Amino acid sequence: MTSSNKYDAIIIGGGHNGLVAAAYLARAGKKVVVLERRHIVGGAAVTEEIFPGYKFTEFSYVVSLLRPEIIRDLELPKHGLKILPLPSTFTPMENGDYLASWDDHDLTRREIYRHSPKDAEAYDEYSRVMARAAKAIKPIINLIPPDPSSLSVRDMMGLLKVGQYAASLKEKELYTIAKLATQSSADLLEEWFETDALKGTKAASGIIGTFLGPRSPGTAYVLLHHYMGEIDGAFRAWGFAKNGSGGVSGSILNAAQALGVEIRVEASVKQVKVRNGSAVGVILENGDEIQSKVVMSAADPKRTFLQFVEDKYLPDDFVTSIKNFRTRGSSGKVNIALSELPNFTALPFEKGHDSVLHRGAVSISPSIDYIERAYDDAKYGQISKRPYIDMIFPSMIDPDMAPPGAHVMSCFVQYAPYDLEGGWNDERRTQLGEAVISTIEEYAPNIRKCIVGMQVISPKDIEAIAGITGGNIFHGELLLHQIFFLRPTPQWADFRTPLKGYYFGASGAHPGGGVMGAAGMLAAKEILKDGNL
């Protein structure tokens, strides 16, 4: 073996978390290599030209929670990160009207007022309550989850921090958080609003990436995450990245490479090499061996612990608990190349004129019932006949995403269950695409004749292409029993694992999914703290 195959750290997986971790380690002067299975890095944050000239932000499609400190520390703007505004959400309604929220507070208030003066007023107060609650729980994101059962100094100090933090909360905030943690989003929203489209659209954000419906308890908590970005004030990183999600990972890649990180693509890891109870490198599928002082996995928890490491190196209860980690994929993605924009009958635009609504998100979420019904189908292993769809038109925000005059459209679809009755095949994929098109057609009748190309991605495809077990976009659902010191499993939420020298820093670790980068950053910091490299 040559010395060029020896590193301080190996990062398995070139998704955004892997790249972030690598960059932070290299920044500390370490020799780092990132091993990526595919021919490109980015993981689920990639942009690919599936049809010539049309760039699809294939899986993830918006930036919302990318941590400001990562943007700063790695100087991502210098490396090409541009977060473009995504100013509105437009919900077409079944009665032919629409409900929109715009980037200007007064415009939005007038719009809600049109539907319900009471809701317009409640909306302001709701936003304030949620923003305050989000501000209250936000410090948790950057905490290393302590193990409440442990007596180690590190965990005790960690618990002390959580305790201090909990004590700093006002009584009212504590109640709000307790309620949010246990309520369903439907119950929460019913308390505030009467307009169906408003409740439906808000509720939708509580189910994204989970296998739950708006009436399932615990979904209210997920709504909170959407207010996190707002507290970052001017710094907020909410929007559509130039060149899609591939633009985000591209900028992290550039930063990592500038710091000296080595990237190897088409380098699929077979196994973590263990000697004397410690991870000492990896063996690739092609048989090559690479040595390192530590190994970090940025893959999903199941791959990380059940595939890369032989069972004998991990405690039985740990393995069982990883096996039980819920990674049920519930959503798919339909990416469409368009010859022209679909025209929504609720707010049509004249050809040759600018369309305001296409610059933002369009949400097919006319009511809570609509989404709950979509969930009913999925519960019994079916694709939703009428799914919840969150669409954006990337080419309207970044004109370089499609040839001049043409457009691309990104549709996030829920529910498309991973465990589909009869299994996923081309026919079922066509069925998912058709469910999306015929649903949109009800609101934008010309959609079909605008389509020049379509890519349907089922949870099985997310698994096969992005390498995420179960095809869950968060590497594991954001359920209350799977967050903070329980993510991915009790006692091992601090990015360390039962195997010495083996670390875990991806969406399946604290604080969870979304193009956030926090897990990669925190894991890298813990690796450096341990000082074994």
Next chain:
Amino acid sequence: MLNLKTTPFHERTSALCQPQNWRKWAGYFVVGSYEHVLDREYWAIRNSAAMIDVSPLIKYIIKGKDAAALLHRVTTRDIHKMKVGQVAYTGWCDEDGKMIDDGTVSRLEEQTFRLTAAEPNLRWLMMNAVDMEVEITEVTDDIAALSFQGPNTRKVLNKVTETSVDELKYFRLMKNEINGIEVTISRTGYTGDLGYEIWMDAKDALKVWDALMEAGADYGITPVGILAMDMARVEAGLFMLDVDYTSTTHAWIESQKSSPFELGLDWTVALDKQGYFVGRRALEKEKREGSAWKMVGLEVDWVGMENIFKRVGLPPQIPGMAVRGSLPILVGNVQVGYASTSTWSPLLKKYIALAHLQKPYYEVGTDVRMEITVEHHRQHAPAKVVKLPFYEPEWKRK
């Protein structure tokens, strides 16, 4: 009814200006912002193609045998070295070497120049033209000007111009046609991005506007007001008269005046040029002895600012647009200067400012503190002196 003037693009701009956000500029109304939130207009400059009406720029045509000699005498640049088709940015000074105004000189023909200015300068030019064979005409109202800025502008222009602009170099101009209308296109701007300024007869303004809007529809063309441009020009390290410096013609006291060196314009002061020019002796002296002040870039440390806000339980709150207000800069507890414009940079994700600092604090890397107001209390956020510009994409000059 008495009112300010409107620009030749008013018919179009007024129809598009949703928030009725108008600003006064040299006696004209121009659009402050077309939308309620500045984000999209700002990002058009940095990501696609921004249409900015800059018609109120004061413009002079200087023509005649001694046209070059007059500008050579008035400005700090070596005008005799300029080729036809070249544009030069310059300041001009009084006898004490203090700035009167700044703008661009374009050599349209061997003996014809266009000078732009922020404020009227006709009298000053006339005074300097005594016994010269030169004709100076103000053409502000006759020539409409459109600043077309952003990385997609070249592609859009090439769709409508008679001659491709591919060969047009940075700070050069060319005669061209847009849909048969004669225009002059210069590779200039006030944003530090790829960009052009299009000069045309006022009566043709709407036709040019329409042609560009149509050609740019697929390239993210966006009408942009001067508020978004104000953010971009700070990122580009470009200053503004009456905001970042005071003209000697307006200054009440000596300390309000600035020399070109103090504004970081060293590169525009051609002390090696032949003959006399206004302010020469004073500028030579300052060059020898060093400047007492310097305009520099400041980057506010976000974490430091976050900590100050955290003390009162708030996240950092800064305005989403450029602030044209003076903010004291301290080292220790001593004031060593002031910031004249500060802005949040949506692209860099940094709070930045143009600041004027006293010797020796203007050296790059110096740690200073900038005043911020947190819940009605004056606080001081840590900041660092950095090189200008804050942002310079590779395609600006390419």
